[in-house]
Amino acid sequence: MKALVVEDTRTAMQVICHYLERMGITPLPAETGSIAVEKFIAERPDMVLLDIVLPDIDGFEVARRLRQVEQPGEWTPIIFLTSMTKDEDLEAGIAAGGDDYIHKPVSDVVLGAKIRAMQRIIQMRYSLLVLTRKLDTANQELRRLTSLDGLTGITNRRHFDDTLNREWRRSMRQGAEFSVIMCDVDQFKEYNDRLGHLEGDDCLRKVATTLAAAMDRGGDLVARYGGEEFVAILPETSLAGASIVAERMRNAVAALAIAHPGSPFGHVTISLGVASGVAMPETDPRQLIKAADRALYEAKHAGRNCVHLAQSVENIEH
16 A cells, blocks of 8 residues: 655654554655645555645645546545644645545554544445446346347347337438348248257247348347347448348358258248338338338248348338
């Protein structure tokens, strides 16, 4: 532990430093306020013992400067050393950023008691900070977990809805085109019926991971929409650009070559519907979802394992 000792009287400085060394604390002597501020910045002591009357700037001003140097969340105990006894002096010291007073001449008993009290506060504060960080980490992990689908590990429907509304509002502000891809695993019920639900769950996990890997921009998002359905959000993306992504997703799933005994293709495939538009005050993101879902239906009706593009985004009732 290090203590910055700011004292311009040589004898008092020697006495205080001797007391500190006996307590196992390393003293950092400073004879002026300016030197004290420099040493505080360079050494970052655990505590400051600060004389009020100094040859350049007074201790109150030094305390204010030390508090200005500290970063948010940091706190270094400041104990004033003074022969002043008026209530106004105590008030001024606390207002300047001080935490306690020791009257001169400094008693080794009082100094030891004050330092031990500050050490307990430092330890309790450190423990509280550690606990707060652990809670923050736990809360972040909880938020992350509540945004994920339990089976596939990708984003769930709830987080998708929140992201969709947020990106829709951003599209409205920026006037940028916005695309959605709806995706469905072809003939998945028959896959489950023939191979069992464990194989079906494994298939969905592989498809989900593959779809997520096919998204090549940080702002894009793919989520499990429900059952064997997936959905992707592509902000600032045109219909043509989204169709390229959709084809990449379709090809990536086909490349998995997951055997599907009930499929005419012999392996697991997906069908995709793509819709795009610009968010407007009179529109609703559900319109885009509905248009992409309609395009998905057309893809499945056309024989599956293909991508269909929505030709229009119609208004829906709110």
